[in-house]
Amino acid sequence: MSIASDLIRGHTDTIILAHLTEEDSYGYKINKDIQVKTNNQYELKEATLYTAFRRLESAGYICSYWGDENTGARRRYYSITPEGDLAYQQMKTEWDEAKGLIDILIKSSKKREDTNGR
Amino acid sequence: MEDKLRAYMDHLFRDVKPTRKSVELKEEILQNLVDKYHDMMAEGKTPEAAYNIAVASIGDMDELLAGLHGTTSGGGLSITTEELEKGRRKSAVLISIAVMMYIMSILPPILLSDTVFENRLAPALMFIMIAVATALIIYNNMTKPRYHRTDDSIVEEFKEWQEQTDSSRRAMRAISSALWAVIVVIYIIISFWTMAWHITWVIFLIGVAVEGILKAIFELKK
Numbered sequence: 001m002s003i004a005s006d007l008i009r010g011h012t013d014t015i016i017l018a019h020l021t022e023e024d025s026y027g028y029k030i031n032k033d034i035q036v037k038t039n040n041q042y043e044l045k046e047a048t049l050y051t052a053f054r055r056l057e058s059a060g061y062i063c064s065y066w067g068d069e070n071t072g073a074r075r076r077y078y079s080i081t082p083e084g085d086l087a088y089q090q091m092k093t094e095w096d097e098a099k100g101l102i103d104i105l106i107k108s109s110k111k112r113e114d115t116n117g118r
Numbered sequence: 119m120e121d122k123l124r125a126y127m128d129h130l131f132r133d134v135k136p137t138r139k140s141v142e143l144k145e146e147i148l149q150n151l152v153d154k155y156h157d158m159m160a161e162g163k164t165p166e167a168a169y170n171i172a173v174a175s176i177g178d179m180d181e182l183l184a185g186l187h188g189t190t191s192g193g194g195l196s197i198t199t200e201e202l203e204k205g206r207r208k209s210a211v212l213i214s215i216a217v218m219m220y221i222m223s224i225l226p227p228i229l230l231s232d233t234v235f236e237n238r239l240a241p242a243l244m245f246i247m248i249a250v251a252t253a254l255i256i257y258n259n260m261t262k263p264r265y266h267r268t269d270d271s272i273v274e275e276f277k278e279w280q281e282q283t284d285s286s287r288r289a290m291r292a293i294s295s296a297l298w299a300v301i302v303v304i305y306i307i308i309s310f311w312t313m314a315w316h317i318t319w320v321i322f323l324i325g326v327a328v329e330g331i332l333k334a335i336f337e338l339k340k
Binding site: 026027028031032043045046047048050051054055074075076 | 142143145146147149150151153154157175176177178179181182185
């Protein structure tokens, strides 16, 4: 987790919603998918993940249900709501805009000449 | 090793009230840790390393646990102390009026004695006053604000249960005291009316039976 995890953490909600647009899922599976997708460069802490779940649930973006597994492990599945889908689209648009702006703003066209300075 | 993970989660949640929400959250996270632990073992890690990796993946739980406290206290259903105080004042007024009516119910027969109304109107007025007073007491008991659970914890459930049994017992006591007041009045009136003192004591036996029936109905309703 050497990459800028603080920067990514601000988008935990979007990441979770993006996963749930594909299929209903549970905490560990989402985290595992994230690891696989990022080639083990990023994973969420349990605490971050579940704080996000609670936040999204109280906002009405996701809902949860207990799945009945035959293997014995009872898992709580999360499912995205229509409101969550809308929120996801909006978050994604916002990120695209922000990304474009940040790219423009942090680009430096001129190299400072250190030898000239005092 | 799963027990060790469970023990670790118990330790993390030691300060959290055992509400349904928090217990479910604990189970959910524990299940994830167990999954992770097994995955690590499958990758060839030693049990100790797998346990350490699983525990390290939990991260900082403070915010999540604080969130649990926040959501439980904001139940919204609980009644404020102000409302309780208002309810208490209202109930004091109702009880006072009821007791006053019991005392004053003897006035119509006294005031109307030796008039043409003595036989019919006086007892009727008296019984109406008694009936209204009894109705006031019962109404008061049924509308009193109750203790509502502020969250799902066992302590709150116990408090609510205690309050419920307490209030039903209080209601029963109110009804039975009203009943006995009425019975004594009936006994005296009928005795003076008929002058059959040798038999009218039976009214008290009837009173005991009526009280028993009321109690039985009360128990059945619960």
